[in-house]
Amino acid sequence: MRRYFFISIYLLVLAGCGNALEKKLDALPADAILEIATYDGSGQLVHPDILFHNDTFYLATTPYPFYNDKLENPCFYKSTDGINFTELSPGLNPLVPTPAYDHNDDPDLLFDSVSNEFQIYYLETMRPDSQNVILLTSKTGRTWKKQTALHYNLSQGEIFILSPAVIRGRDNTERMFYVVKGDSTNHIEFIEKKQTWEKTAVQKIQIYYPENFTPWHLDVLKDEQHYYLLCNGFYGNPASFEESKGKYTLLLFQSDDLMEWKFVNTLLDCTDIGNDCHYVYRATGLVSDNTLALWYSYVTSEQTWRIGVKKIPLL
16 A cells, blocks of 8 residues: 555656646746846847756756857856746856857756756867867756766867757656758767767667758757657758758657657748748747747847747647
8 A cells, every 4th residue: 555655646746747837838928039138248049948947947048149159158047937037146157168269059958857966968169170068067056067978079070960959768868869960961860878978879860851851950858748859940951051041940840769750840930930030040848738838049130149938739
């Protein structure tokens, strides 16, 4: 009897966690543009990554004022409502400085229940020599430790990656998804973590893109039944990046095993945002009770970068 009692308590705790997120997402506006203070004073942000933990929203993102990547350094914010974000303490951001040359980019945020700490993975891009996947860890969100999770030697022809996104699967294994940038095509793959992240542990996925679609940035999330891939990209050749900017869109893919991904629908493009939108960029999200809440980045017609929120029903 005691065994069943503890199982019942465990299920009630899980249900309570789910209800907390469900209530928070219900209270979110259906459509909003965020105003977040940045350390550089611009208020321009790109590449958001959202986390819901202990009844609080946390956000990792980077400034990107007028495409200035020297300021693209990871920042960390909190919010009780998913709309109004502030620093955990004044002057916390940026968490790391700009590298010696080139730039930082593409943060991904999670809370590791095993180590009981916040984790932010991001790219330290130092072309033409190297690219590092950096891991920041913190118990409190205020003091962060830095270590290199992966190193790519670009000068020796190793791959160039975009938008790493880490997810812990239902088998309790961590996987890091990312886009590999190619000369004529891009593709998505992942590394399965053993004791550490090893580049030799790469696995290919099977994904069914719409015709002529090129993946660019991504995020991976899950609910009780499925995994979801939010894939930002464009229709065209990645070699024609400048020409493809106006064609950016955000697609949704679904999987039951993280290996095979089926296209569901187009989630978001500029027609869903309004006349001020030039193109849509990377997005992140949370799922509860068949509702997908998106925190997405986009650039305006005046070349300023913003983050918006939009709720979309999952059919």
